[in-house]
């Protein structure tokens with residue numbers, strides 16, 4: 158572990174010297190003289206006196222360095238049957254025109270812009286155009302329904318929204334624009350303008366005076382010069398689910414982000430100028446922001462924007478086809494995608510049909526990588542399969558194999574070792590460090606490195622309450638796990654009520670809020686249970702109000718439909734069961750952990766404070782339908 162060990166120790170010995178050196182790979186309009194502002198803990202600011210423009214770093218400087226004719230972006234869309242390439246020169250010009258179009262709608266430095274778009278080049282252009290103006294983008298994943306979009310509009314209060322008329326899922330068109338119209342109706346805050354890409358698959362109606370056609374406005378616009386911003390100015394807000402229904406607006410600054418992206422692209426992923434990186438994640442997620450859009454372009458590499466799925470567009474060889482067509486060097490996706498491919502092509506026969514000689518490694522993140530998927534992918538590709546552990550909040554890997562620095566041994570079930578910038582500690586409930594090999598709360602010692610969230614959007618108090626208040630001096634990740642004797646980290650899952658469905662982080666609380674709002678529901682719980690393909694899926698349990706006149710099956714179907722309509726298809730809540738009562742403690746706390754573990758086929762420890770153990774006996778056949786009660790022994794309190 159020579160190169161990695163040296164880098165980690167350099168960072169540990171003098172973090173400011175380490176990040177000061179890393180900052181030299183960024184083009185600043187005013188280079189940093191001060192590296193870290195520690196004046197107001199727990200709020201730390203990286204490069205507080207520096208100034209830059211992120212779009213210049215991603216685009217213009219590569220053109221100026223003579224790479225203008227290199228491909229910056231490949232758009233590969235099996236759902237529309239198209240593929241298109243943009244050179245760095247073309248992408249720079251398109252972004253400069255889009256920035257001008259947004260400026261003509263009144264968007265300027267510090268203004269927020271919501272981007273609600275499918276995986277089309279205009280989405281990447283819109284993000285970079287905001288960066289060029291010093292505006293703050295907030296991309297909302299297309300699988301969210303109108304009320305979720307409305308909640309983000311109200312929190313971010315955007316001056317403008319950039320959208321598309323529709324998205325294209327393999328089996329249906331998704332009408333984005335009607336959902337945007339509904340969200341604006343629902344929201345208290347009203348954006349002054351919408352810039353809409355009309356897709357030929359389904360055009361939409363534009364609202365006079367508010368909506369503008371992308372094609373008309375952007376094509377005719379003159380190029381807009383880049384606006385230098387403070388390194389500490391926000392580049393984007395990305396909402397993620399917390400334990401309650403209200404999403405958390407993760408803030409990413411400009412300077413720390415550029416430094417972290419450049420460092421990680423080279424040293425974690427091993428990607429440099431001229432290489433081809435493909436992060437097969439929607440741009441609505443952190444992986445899409447960091448490793449589809451920003452990091453490859455900041456590094457002068459080519460990035461792939463893929464509008465398709467791992468299977469069904471047209472088959473389980475889709476990923477291998479893209480790698481072969483575009484000479485992909487590194488593929489980054491979620492374990493769910495690999496499980497989907499494995500299910501359709503268990504013998505990996507389709508792998509052999511394509512020339513994958515360009516591929517150096519497969520990186521996986523977003524959810525736990527189970528050893529069976531790790532083994533299958535390793536055998537199928539004959540290449541390093543590298544689990545990364547990180548979060549929307551951190552923006553880049555907390556732990557990984559440092560592939561760009563050196564090859565280290567991989568261990569199935571582990572995300573390998575901490576990256577420079579991250580001091581991982583495993584703490585018990587009292588905040589004491591546990592011995593190696595012992596499970597506990599995975600925490601990071603403050604300050605967090607460049608690129609990690611400095612706060613939540615306009616909510617410093619919630620930032621402290623959510624992440625920093627459990628253990629003084631530490632960031633609480635919300636994940637549980639352990640470090641082994643070689644300091645490899647094993648992440649075992651969330652310790653809170655966040656559910657991870659196919660790499661999508663969802664709040665049990667927000668789904669419960671939808672169920673609880675039904676007039677026939679007395680009380681309810683949503684728990685995330687293990688699923689062989691999506692990692693976890695939510696399941697709902699509800700108690701009908703006495704006197705409510707509704708058949709249980711009708712209520713169950715109605716609740717599934719409501720969650721889809723109010724949160725979106727991404728929630729994947731397919732099963733709600735009506736039960737007589739929910740298990741609770743004597744103080745009225747619903748025993749979600751116990752239900753989750755029962756549904757996962759485990760033998761949960763039952764708290765001695767349980768109000769009525771017979772309630773658990775009654776719901777066990779619902780949660781574990783294939784296992785008769787006698788198979789598992791009686792559930793007795795006191796464990």
Ligand SMILES: CCC(=O)SCCNC(=O)CCNC(=O)[C@H](O)C(C)(C)COP(=O)(O)OP(=O)(O)OC[C@H]1O[C@@H](n2cnc3c(N)ncnc32)[C@H](O)[C@@H]1OP(=O)(O)O
Pocket residue numbers: 275298299300301324326331437438439442443444445466467491493494497522523524546547548549658659660661691726727728729
């Ligand atoms: C490390 C930091 C992080 O964790 S950042 C987060 C990283 N996570 C990811 O990148 C997510 C990885 N997962 C995926 O990319 C997808 O789940 C993959 C594996 C491709 C499978 O996709 P899919 O077959 O659509 O299943 P799904 O469970 O994602 O979708 C559930 C329903 O939602 C729909 N959906 C999906 N995307 C959209 C979209 N952009 N616009 C509208 N709808 C969308 C799907 O069609 C599906 O709907 P339905 O229920 O089948 O009708």
